[in-house]
Amino acid sequence: MSAKPPHDDVAARLTRSPFHAWLGLELTALGEEWLEIRMPWRDELVSRKQPVPLVHGGVLGALIDLAGLQAVYAQGGKPSGTAYMHVDYHRPATKPPFTVRARVLKLGRTLSTAEAFVYDAAGQLVASGRGGYPNSG
Amino acid sequence: MSAKPPHDDVAARLTRSPFHAWLGLELTALGEEWLEIRMPWRDELVSRKQPVPLVHGGVLGALIDLAGLQAVYAQGGKPSGTAYMHVDYHRPATKPPFTVRARVLKLGRTLSTAEAFVYDAAGQLVASGRGGYPNSG
Amino acid sequence: MSAKPPHDDVAARLTRSPFHAWLGLELTALGEEWLEIRMPWRDELVSRKQPVPLVHGGVLGALIDLAGLQAVYAQGGKPSGTAYMHVDYHRPATKPPFTVRARVLKLGRTLSTAEAFVYDAAGQLVASGRGGYPNSG
Amino acid sequence: MSAKPPHDDVAARLTRSPFHAWLGLELTALGEEWLEIRMPWRDELVSRKQPVPLVHGGVLGALIDLAGLQAVYAQGGKPSGTAYMHVDYHRPATKPPFTVRARVLKLGRTLSTAEAFVYDAAGQLVASGRGGYPNSG
Numbered sequence: 001m002s003a004k005p006p007h008d009d010v011a012a013r014l015t016r017s018p019f020h021a022w023l024g025l026e027l028t029a030l031g032e033e034w035l036e037i038r039m040p041w042r043d044e045l046v047s048r049k050q051p052v053p054l055v056h057g058g059v060l061g062a063l064i065d066l067a068g069l070q071a072v073y074a075q076g077g078k079p080s081g082t083a084y085m086h087v088d089y090h091r092p093a094t095k096p097p098f099t100v101r102a103r104v105l106k107l108g109r110t111l112s113t114a115e116a117f118v119y120d121a122a123g124q125l126v127a128s129g130r131g132g133y134p135n136s137g
Numbered sequence: 138m139s140a141k142p143p144h145d146d147v148a149a150r151l152t153r154s155p156f157h158a159w160l161g162l163e164l165t166a167l168g169e170e171w172l173e174i175r176m177p178w179r180d181e182l183v184s185r186k187q188p189v190p191l192v193h194g195g196v197l198g199a200l201i202d203l204a205g206l207q208a209v210y211a212q213g214g215k216p217s218g219t220a221y222m223h224v225d226y227h228r229p230a231t232k233p234p235f236t237v238r239a240r241v242l243k244l245g246r247t248l249s250t251a252e253a254f255v256y257d258a259a260g261q262l263v264a265s266g267r268g269g270y271p272n273s274g
Numbered sequence: 275m276s277a278k279p280p281h282d283d284v285a286a287r288l289t290r291s292p293f294h295a296w297l298g299l300e301l302t303a304l305g306e307e308w309l310e311i312r313m314p315w316r317d318e319l320v321s322r323k324q325p326v327p328l329v330h331g332g333v334l335g336a337l338i339d340l341a342g343l344q345a346v347y348a349q350g351g352k353p354s355g356t357a358y359m360h361v362d363y364h365r366p367a368t369k370p371p372f373t374v375r376a377r378v379l380k381l382g383r384t385l386s387t388a389e390a391f392v393y394d395a396a397g398q399l400v401a402s403g404r405g406g407y408p409n410s411g
Numbered sequence: 412m413s414a415k416p417p418h419d420d421v422a423a424r425l426t427r428s429p430f431h432a433w434l435g436l437e438l439t440a441l442g443e444e445w446l447e448i449r450m451p452w453r454d455e456l457v458s459r460k461q462p463v464p465l466v467h468g469g470v471l472g473a474l475i476d477l478a479g480l481q482a483v484y485a486q487g488g489k490p491s492g493t494a495y496m497h498v499d500y501h502r503p504a505t506k507p508p509f510t511v512r513a514r515v516l517k518l519g520r521t522l523s524t525a526e527a528f529v530y531d532a533a534g535q536l537v538a539s540g541r542g543g544y545p546n547s548g
Binding site: 290292293296317318319320321322323330331332333335336337339340356357358359361362363366 | 427428429457460467469473474496503
């Protein structure tokens with residue numbers, strides 16, 4: 001662990017990933033404990049079109065995974081990747097943009113844990129979960 | 138539960154989803170117990186480029202989620218979506234194409250459970266996990 | 275879903291289970307959103323004695339599982355059991371008594387989700403997790 | 412990682428834990444890939460008595476957790492504890508004795524992963540899951 005990186009470092013680390021850039025992710029808030037990332041709509045992310053188009057659960061899982069990792073990084077951790085994640089799906093994700101809020105549960109020497117909550121444009125919780133991130137040492 | 142659908146129904150259900158179509162997924166095997174889906178490389182799926190490009194963990198999670206759901210469907214279940222998933226990451230996903238193999242653990246009246254294993258082109262296990270799928274009744 | 279049950283109903287449901295009674299569980303707080311259950315030390319719960327005795331992770335998992343179910347019940351849900359749970363271990367559980375705090379994430383028609391956090395006597399987070407609980411209809 | 416320990420070491424490590432001894436656990440098989448542990452009935456483990464007594468889900472979770480750790484140890488790993496676990500519940504656990512079968516999914520340098528399946532006396536799958544175990548170095 002080291003000092004917390006400045007806002008611009010966290011924002012830059014988020015979008016450096018080609019997948020994150022393709023998703024159109026943006027760091028929208030970085031607080032003492034929580035950070036917030038926004039994801040816009042993309043037609044390619046649709047799971048099924050009927051009766052109303054909804055975002056694929058795998059994409060929401062990716063959001064939870066990556067937001068947790070960014071939260072560890074923002075707290076001064078050195079996450080080298082993801083060891084595991086767990087996702088619960090609560091409601092269909094039909095109303096963009098989506099916002100994921102994440103915070104660290106435990107900043108560990110070898111493994112850190114974070115939780116994340118995905119909300120739709122109406123502020124409804126659509127998915128939530130947690131991940132574990134090994135430190136690169 | 139009902140009779141197992143024929144191969145072509147399972148293959149068609151898989152690619153009907155815009156996200157699955159964008160990923161380029163293909164049903165490559167459908168056995169008594171296991172089914173197998175192949176995913177090719179796409180540059181947009183890359184998590185980071187250095188030292189060698191690797192597929193984003195969220196995409197591997199999506200593969201596990203969707204393969205489990207297809208396995209429930211292939212056994213005659215009526216999955217309406219995903220309730221939860223858990224994913225373990227074992228190795229960097231650098232060698233395409235990737236193959237996910239899935240099978241049902243329990244075909245339930247209200248909730249079915251499946252597990253899935255993602256392999257790279259060298260046959261190495263890169264990720265694995267499980268999901269729960271509510272029946273639509 | 276129905277009206278929230280009174281405090282004494284929640285406390286009585288908790289200790290009706292022989293396993294809960296053997297663990298010596300007690301409902302210590304029941305708020306609008308969170309409930310709190312206390313677990314004392316028992317020598318039979320020890321995972322290993324050296325260098326200092328610590329409670330078995332399986333017991334902490336049981337605490338998370340049951341606290342989440344009680345939280346669903348306390349919100350007016352009708353949990354028939356547990357469908358799945360996920361537990362993260364943060365620190366060795368060496369300082370009794372332990373307190374688990376749980377709250378509902380989503381009260382659903384067919385499945386409810388709750389999260390729970392286990393603290394030791396020093397207020398340190400030792401484990402946390404989440405569970406899914408099917409409604410009995 | 413090191414050489415696989417002999418059968419008697421694995422059996423002894425299992426029952427050295429006071430909680431395991433109280434549960435009455437016994438190593439019943441140790442194969443190349445899988446190991447098997449048996450758990451008898453105890454009245455204190457009952458979740459609810461009506462309509463028929465069943466073992467508490469938290470106890471089944473503990474079985475999955477500990478069997479996975481033993482599987483890592485049996486393969487030559489050095490598990491220092493459990494980092495996380497995920498459990499799926501498939502059927503009520505009413506028919507003792509119970510048998511848990513576990514195997515390693517990935518023996519890692521810093522984290523190993525294992526999966527485990529719990530069966531009742533009739534051979535029915537009652538619960539299954541997976542855990543992650545950090546290596547002590």
